[in-house]
Amino acid sequence: MTPFLNIAREGAVMTVTMDRPQDRNAITEPEQSAEFVALADMLARDRTVRAVVLTGAGKSFCAGGNVKSMREKTGLFAGSPFDQRNHYRTTVQTIGRAMWELEVPVIAAINGHAIGLGFDISLMCDIRIMAEGAVVAESYVKLGIIPGGGGAWLLPRVVGTARASQMTLTGDAVDAATALEYGIVSEVLAAENLLPRAQGIAAAIAANPGHATRMAKRLMREGMDQKLPTHLEVAAAYQALSHHTADHAEAIDAFLDKRAPAFRDR
Template identity: 80%
Template sequence: MSNFLKIEREGAVLTVTMDRPEDRNAITDPDQSAEFVALADNLARDRSVRAMVLTGAGKSFCAGGNVKSMRDKTGLFAGSPFDQRTHYRTTVQTIGKALWELEVPVVAAINGHAIGLGLDITLMCDVRVMAEDALVAESYVKLGIIPGGGGAWLLPRVVGLSNASRMTLTGETIDAATALRYGLASEVVPTAQVLPRAQELAHAIAANPGHATRMAKRMMREGMDQKLPTHLEMAAAYQALSHHTEDHVEAIDAFLAKRQPEFRDR
């Protein structure tokens, strides 16, 4: 493995850092994608983790694909068109699938540039805290290519079709104030506060029962493509499950006793 992801834990919250600052945390090595998939698989089994923060080391969140590797036709960009199709399907696209399907809530701490795939990764997160001097871009067309990791599907769902079209078709870079106006950023904070604020939000999420936040996230994700009757059937099933958890009983008892609950993920 490339050891691209540095993982730290505080209580029920993981902080995951893309740790290749010398390359602005660009993603080129297939092992980097495999680490994201392995992380998501582990979190699917570990119900003691209730929230995750994702950020980048150094001055960038993630610069997307490595442009020098594109030029040199190496790594993910080597081989015939059929080879490259396979590379995309088995590497960077697995990041999108893994993060999109992950039920653990994820807060992105956008500490710097999030370009191309880097921006797409932030869109797979649930909440985005952005540094006031950070910049983002869906800049694929400026390199003569198209969003290959899910950005054309994700971006319109986050910022609306008009804003997504402008960003995707011009490839322009937008600042934090614009990202906030578009609804891409949930909050904009001074650079030094971006990781602490993201962790604060993650701990606020983790203060709630893990089964409730995971199922609520799943409902929102599925609801984006469901009709209301189908969604309500899912809600009824999930609500019934929730009512039969020990954490639900503890939440009710704590509320009535005016004390802090102690959840055990049961």
């Protein structure tokens, strides 16, 4: 089987493309989930990658689960209810855990349909931008199932309870203009401008010290479930670590010397 994730790198920016256009980049096989986990593990070790762009090949970002496999009870959808519960826990749910723990900033370039699990994967990213003709949908109920990969936890945190409930309980698709209004995405662009813009945002992130962007992301993620006093204690510890990095010293010198900094991820 050829890799599901096509990985390219330019400097400190990595572009990851879900690459099954013939299947609308649907996720059905355990190996596909394992690739996301392996990618997150690699990024946790490689501090020279400072930003990631995630997109899809062809006309879709990711169509979620393969409906034909659901009907045929194959792949993730095979076996007893207990088998299927274990399949979810050991495959698609590992994507959510890995992406949530990932400290490298990730920009989702939603080039086409992001449906079900595909939409949930975009919600796991830090920044989402969208092509004008793309749509997103938390569409599980239309197939008689529920959000199994983390969407019921993620979506209310992005759009609020009322809009998350409407999207989840109707399963209806949301177009790009509505996604922008809801705050699902920060920008809507012509299709041909989407990937260059995502890579431009990634480059702007990557221009900063990697330790600072990774810890700032961690602060925001942990802060979602913390009380303010706890959050401030963690922030103080992270700030103290930051002040003792070589890249912080380089940033200060470059600012005062009125020159471009040269960060070395240390």
